[in-house]
Amino acid sequence: MGEDVVQVVWPSGKLIYNGKPLASRVPDLKGKTVCELYDHLFRGEEIFPLIRNTLGKRYPGIKFVEYEVFGNIHGPEEAKVVAAVPELLRKHGADAVIVGIGA
Amino acid sequence: MRASVTVEKAGIPTASIVSTGFLTQGRMVAQHLGMRNIPLAEYPGVILTESKEELQKKVEDILAAHIVRALTAPVPEDEAGPPEPGFRDTVFEGTLDEVQEFFHDNLWTDGLPIIPPTLERVERFLKFTDRSPEEVIGVLLPENREATVWNIAVNGVMAGCRPEYMPILIAVIEAIADPEFRLEDAGSTPGWEPLIVLSGTIIKELDFNCGSGVMRVGRQANTSVGRFLRLYMRNVPGLRIPPGGTDKGTIAQSFHVVLAENEEAAGELGWETFGVDRGFKRGENAVTVRSVLFSSPPTYTAGDRAEEHLETLAEVIGTRGAAYWTGVSAQFAKSHPLFVMSPCVAKVIAQNGWKKKDVKEYLYRNAKVPAGLAEKFARMVGISNFSFCEAVKEGKVPKAYCESTDPNRMVPVFFGPEWIEIIVSGDPGRNQSRGYINNQMQGAPVSKKIELPKNWAKMRQG
Numbered sequence: 001m002g003e004d005v006v007q008v009v010w011p012s013g014k015l016i017y018n019g020k021p022l023a024s025r026v027p028d029l030k031g032k033t034v035c036e037l038y039d040h041l042f043r044g045e046e047i048f049p050l051i052r053n054t055l056g057k058r059y060p061g062i063k064f065v066e067y068e069v070f071g072n073i074h075g076p077e078e079a080k081v082v083a084a085v086p087e088l089l090r091k092h093g094a095d096a097v098i099v100g101i102g103a
Numbered sequence: 104m105r106a107s108v109t110v111e112k113a114g115i116p117t118a119s120i121v122s123t124g125f126l127t128q129g130r131m132v133a134q135h136l137g138m139r140n141i142p143l144a145e146y147p148g149v150i151l152t153e154s155k156e157e158l159q160k161k162v163e164d165i166l167a168a169h170i171v172r173a174l175t176a177p178v179p180e181d182e183a184g185p186p187e188p189g190f191r192d193t194v195f196e197g198t199l200d201e202v203q204e205f206f207h208d209n210l211w212t213d214g215l216p217i218i219p220p221t222l223e224r225v226e227r228f229l230k231f232t233d234r235s236p237e238e239v240i241g242v243l244l245p246e247n248r249e250a251t252v253w254n255i256a257v258n259g260v261m262a263g264c265r266p267e268y269m270p271i272l273i274a275v276i277e278a279i280a281d282p283e284f285r286l287e288d289a290g291s292t293p294g295w296e297p298l299i300v301l302s303g304t305i306i307k308e309l310d311f312n313c314g315s316g317v318m319r320v321g322r323q324a325n326t327s328v329g330r331f332l333r334l335y336m337r338n339v340p341g342l343r344i345p346p347g348g349t350d351k352g353t354i355a356q357s358f359h360v361v362l363a364e365n366e367e368a369a370g371e372l373g374w375e376t377f378g379v380d381r382g383f384k385r386g387e388n389a390v391t392v393r394s395v396l397f398s399s400p401p402t403y404t405a406g407d408r409a410e411e412h413l414e415t416l417a418e419v420i421g422t423r424g425a426a427y428w429t430g431v432s433a434q435f436a437k438s439h440p441l442f443v444m445s446p447c448v449a450k451v452i453a454q455n456g457w458k459k460k461d462v463k464e465y466l467y468r469n470a471k472v473p474a475g476l477a478e479k480f481a482r483m484v485g486i487s488n489f490s491f492c493e494a495v496k497e498g499k500v501p502k503a504y505c506e507s508t509d510p511n512r513m514v515p516v517f518f519g520p521e522w523i524e525i526i527v528s529g530d531p532g533r534n535q536s537r538g539y540i541n542n543q544m545q546g547a548p549v550s551k552k553i554e555l556p557k558n559w560a561k562m563r564q565g
Binding site (some may be wrong): 003004005006007008009010011012013014015016017018019020021022023024025026027028029034037039040041042043044045046047050051054055058073075076078082083085086089090094095096097098099100101102103 | 190
């Protein structure tokens with residue numbers, strides 16, 4: 001006698017994907033204003049100054065707006081801080097943003 | 104990634120620094136936030152174990168180049184994913200063994216056999232709710248998928264639940280879908296696991312265990328509902344360990360069975376039940392879902408005075424247990440310790456005239472940790488410059504954490520009596536308690552009322 005055959009359904013749910021276009025990249029970083037966003041984790045206090053120093057040597061006129069200006073993007077105030085970021089970036093004339101640190 | 108996506112939407116290019124081990128998770132989170140092709144800047148290695156020299160070399164030689172590429176190089180087009188099954192679609196037809204293999208291959212199981220979710224079985228679950236199967240409870244991160252009454256029933260079937268558990272299952276998913284719970288952080292490296300606490304008359308009615316071995320697998324109700332939640336977290340929000348990519352629990356832990364309170368025992372002591380503490384009426388059916396990061400040892404206490412018990416609980420569960428996470432909790436301004444006391448321990452304390460609020464006050468006042476030690480533990484987690492005084496300055500914790508800057512000063516393990524929760528459960532014949540420590544703001548306790556269908560009594564009879 002053969003085993004019973006059953007038909008089964010999917011255990012997951014509809015994917016809500018609203019694809020959004022990325023921002024245009026910059027041609028290079030010479031003379032550009034680069035802002036920093038930091039989650040206050042994983043040695044960003046050491047990593048961001050090293051990045052500033054390295055890119056500063058390679059790209060004349062590059063300017064950095066340091067992460068303290070924007071607040072902690074991961075924590076109890078995360079939603080409020082992140083919501084305020086676009087306006088602050090505009091205020092500081094950001095051309096590009098470095099976000100860290102995911103580890 | 105949430106900040107990066109916000110910035111890209113504002114029209115400014117980003118480079119998101121991610122260490123090697125977290126690239127897959129980063130990509131998946133970005134994908135579900137609507138930017139599958141967002142460029143990441145890889146840091147090659149484990150940041151917290153590198154020497155200063157290694158870190159400097161990798162930033163200068165590798166990471167800087169990755170950042171430049173992310174900000175300047177053209178990015179590939181966003182490609183749509185493959186089509187997915189629709190509501191009620193049959194996704195497979197086969198024997199019991201073939202169904203198991205198919206579900207394992209698609210990462211739709213927890214590694215244990217499942218009950219095949221046939222339409223007939225799912226419909227049996229749906230009879231135990233008045234809500235429409237199409238109803239969307241929420242959209243769950245990280246995969247950004249709809250939680251529906253339908254897929255709750257499907258996963259309930261798979262986990263081995265009985266159809267009459269359905270109202271509880273719905274309340275559980277309502278709890279984790281609440282933004283306060285922060286389900287999106289359930290794949291974080293500490294590897295916390297949700298715990299369902301059950302309150303109300305439904306405990307007895309559906310035969311949940313609230314006595315000996317309450318936290319052990321073995322009773323169908325406690326076990327299958329506990330399993331359901333972990334299975335659901337894999338299948339809908341997509342929190343899967345490898346070969347999945349969004350659950351990054353470093354070592355992690357497995358699912359908890361449902362913790363049900365012995366409400367009769369609590370009532371006999373003159374204590375409010377946990378359900379009442381959470382804002383429900385006595386006997387009202389409700390679930391509270393919260394994270395558990397770690398639990399204390401089984402803590403034995405003896406004597407006929409309340410202080411004899413509480414002194415040891417403060418020492419073992421507080422100072423020698425929860426204190427490890429006090430710094431991290433302070434950084435995120437939340438901590439929700441849960442004390443589970445067997446009825447005979449709670450009885451001694453209550454007979455001494457102590458109410459729950461007195462117990463919480465005692466535990467708050469007597470569990471202390473050297474500030475410098477807790478700060479060191481937090482820094483090792485990755486909060487590089489953590490200090491309690493900074494946390495006080497930012498309004499995250501009370502002033503008691505920064506009465507001086509002496510690293511040897513003693514600070515409270517718990518933020519205040521109001522943060523501590525107590526449940527009476529476990530073997531009434533043994534003098535034991537246990538503490539369950541949550542993961543700061545991740546998996547904060549969320550309670551939801553269990554809504555029974557109008558014809559509940561009739562259905563239970565028939």
